[in-house]
Amino acid sequence: MLLISSQKLFFPLNNEYSNFSSIFTLNYKVLFMNQQKYIEDLKNIKEMMNKSSKFISLSGLSGISAGIIALIGAYFAWITIYSKTGYQDFNRTLLNNDQLIELLTIGIVTLLLALGFGLFFTRLKTKKLKQKVWDSQTKTLLINLLIPLLSGGIFCLLLLIKGYIGLIAPLTLLFYGLALVNASKYTISEIRSLGMLEILLGLTATYFIGYGLIFWCIGFGLLHIIYGIIMEIKYKS
Amino acid sequence: MKELLKNLNKAFENRIRLGIMSALVVNDYLDFNALKNLLGVTDGNLASHLKSLEKSDYIRVQKEFLDRKPNTKYSASDEGKLAFIRHIKAIEQLLK
Numbered sequence A: 001m002l003l004i005s006s007q008k009l010f011f012p013l014n015n016e017y018s019n020f021s022s023i024f025t026l027n028y029k030v031l032f033m034n035q036q037k038y039i040e041d042l043k044n045i046k047e048m049m050n051k052s053s054k055f056i057s058l059s060g061l062s063g064i065s066a067g068i069i070a071l072i073g074a075y076f077a078w079i080t081i082y083s084k085t086g087y088q089d090f091n092r093t094l095l096n097n098d099q100l101i102e103l104l105t106i107g108i109v110t111l112l113l114a115l116g117f118g119l120f121f122t123r124l125k126t127k128k129l130k131q132k133v134w135d136s137q138t139k140t141l142l143i144n145l146l147i148p149l150l151s152g153g154i155f156c157l158l159l160l161i162k163g164y165i166g167l168i169a170p171l172t173l174l175f176y177g178l179a180l181v182n183a184s185k186y187t188i189s190e191i192r193s194l195g196m197l198e199i200l201l202g203l204t205a206t207y208f209i210g211y212g213l214i215f216w217c218i219g220f221g222l223l224h225i226i227y228g229i230i231m232e233i234k235y236k237s
Numbered sequence B: 001m002k003e004l005l006k007n008l009n010k011a012f013e014n015r016i017r018l019g020i021m022s023a024l025v026v027n028d029y030l031d032f033n034a035l036k037n038l039l040g041v042t043d044g045n046l047a048s049h050l051k052s053l054e055k056s057d058y059i060r061v062q063k064e065f066l067d068r069k070p071n072t073k074y075s076a077s078d079e080g081k082l083a084f085i086r087h088i089k090a091i092e093q094l095l096k
Helices: A002-010 A015-053 A060-082 A097-129 A136-162 A165-186 A190-207 A212-234 B002-007 B015-025 B032-039 B043-055 B078-095
Strands: B059-066 B069-076
Touching: A015 B015, A015 B032, A015 B078, A060 A097, A060 A212, A136 A165, A165 A190, A165 A212, A190 A212, B002 B078, B015 B032, B015 B043, B015 B059, B015 B069, B015 B078, B032 B043, B032 B069, B043 B059, B069 B078
Parallel strands: none
Antiparallel strands: B059 B069
């Protein structure tokens, strides 16, 4: 551009040259404007692809609330399991039927509360983004999440009936992680790494069997809260 | 420069048509209402842009009935996908 204007200065009276340079400037101007437009276009394409194929309204607050509820649930579970046993028997406990039923109730209440709050915060966010909660993206996300999650859930219930209680905490973490990784294609990208961490945690917990509740607190409590905060900061708009 | 501009597709110069194609290449199909919600445009506006894309054979249209209500599904044709990829490549070349 500078070169062109200097040309103009050097040959102010030469018609042929000034004509040439003005066409040149015009060409460049058009190209520059087009460049802005195409940068915008690429941005729009990316946004439209994400918006149409992924569920992006996942709220960070739902992660935080799920984490807190999980920690409270774990606290009640801890009371149920260890209130009658000594501190030294921390990783070796036998459960009777009453305790089992109590634990199951705690588990179900925790799950329902976490889901309820999650849905509530997500609803708030979809309203903000002017998207529908229930559309084809949500459907594909849920289906892909539920296939590993339900099979894992049923598997854990069967283990519970058969008495393999120690494996339940690690396996819920493992299956939850697998479900997240499977569903991550249809939502924000952070869910994938969260899933991987849950899988790792599940495997570690299987090795350190008997400390399931602690790993459970890290996986369902801490990780959810951390990821919730990250998402809340990153996608706040 | 002329060479680069030649690869750009006139059909995708419009924002709405570009949006329709972007959404259709990453989904198996979308119906009229889904597209309308995504793009936030009026019925008539969307319909005319869909028509022009249909005329260039970039999208396929499938009409059917859902609960006795007409429902139109749109999907990107192979030709449309190819043209769209070529268009994006041309933009990327241009911005280099």
